[in-house]
Amino acid sequence: NAGVTQTPKFRVLKTGQSMTLLCAQDMNHEYMYWYRQDPGMGLRLIHYSVGEGTTAKGEVPDGYNVSRLKKQNFLLGLESAAPSQTSVYFCASSYSGRGWTDTQYFGPGTRLTVL
Amino acid sequence: AQTVTQSQPEMSVQEAETVTLSCTYDTSESDYYLFWYKQPPSRQMILVIRQEAYKQQNATENRFSVNFQKAAKSFSLKISDSQLGDAAMYFCAFGGSNTGNQFYFGTGTSLTVIP
Numbered sequence: 001n002a003g004v005t006q007t008p009k010f011r012v013l014k015t016g017q018s019m020t021l022l023c024a025q026d027m028n029h030e031y032m033y034w035y036r037q038d039p040g041m042g043l044r045l046i047h048y049s050v051g052e053g054t055t056a057k058g059e060v061p062d063g064y065n066v067s068r069l070k071k072q073n074f075l076l077g078l079e080s081a082a083p084s085q086t087s088v089y090f091c092a093s094s095y096s097g098r099g100w101t102d103t104q105y106f107g108p109g110t111r112l113t114v115l
Numbered sequence: 116a117q118t119v120t121q122s123q124p125e126m127s128v129q130e131a132e133t134v135t136l137s138c139t140y141d142t143s144e145s146d147y148y149l150f151w152y153k154q155p156p157s158r159q160m161i162l163v164i165r166q167e168a169y170k171q172q173n174a175t176e177n178r179f180s181v182n183f184q185k186a187a188k189s190f191s192l193k194i195s196d197s198q199l200g201d202a203a204m205y206f207c208a209f210g211g212s213n214t215g216n217q218f219y220f221g222t223g224t225s226l227t228v229i230p
Contacts, residue, residue: 031216042206042220050216058217090160100210100218101148101167106160
């Protein structure tokens with residue numbers, strides 16, 4: 001049981017380049033989330049999904065897109081990377097229909113640097 | 116929007132001693148949960164403990180317990196018999212029924228355990 005995995009673990013991009021971060025979970029969770037973590041700011045929600053084929057915006061969605069084509073996968077895309085998107089990105093998943101009550105299971109994070 | 120405040124950026128504790136990490140939050144909701152997450156140097160966040168707002172009894176998990184003061188909107192974490200493995204960043208988080216699936220995290224407290 002791998003839990004939540006993220007690919008890649010590290011990435012360096014140049015301004016304007018695009019990339020996709022992959023999150024996968026094997027716990028059959030309905031809910032999945034993408035966060036970014038910046039120094040002194042805690043975690044901030046970028047986008048989330050409450051089920052296959054659904055996505056919604058979080059607190060800081062600008063500059064990012066997401067897709068949830070399969071229940072176990074949640075993709076985060078950066079179409080044109082900017083230095084302000086340098087951050088550590090965490091994926092998380094949770095089980096139930098009352099998302100705010102649930103324990104979130106986190107991936108190990110992806111450290112992204114945009115030059 | 117909800118706010119979660121952790122006013123102690125850094126704390127230290129002697130091994131085997133007790134330490135308390137502070138968290139305050141601001142909300143107008145009545146149905147909500149509070150969480151403490153631990154982020155060790157490996158970066159992967161794990162749940163330490165959670166508290167449902169409707170429950171007056173403070174949650175406990177082995178050496179970890181909370182002091183939930185609902186009227187004061189305070190949710191502190193007490194770690195007893197501190198161990199070297201407790202060294203980590205600790206994040207307080209809020210999830211409420213009206214905020215749906217959006218969790219709000221504090222900025223974290225870095226805990227050092229001194230041998």
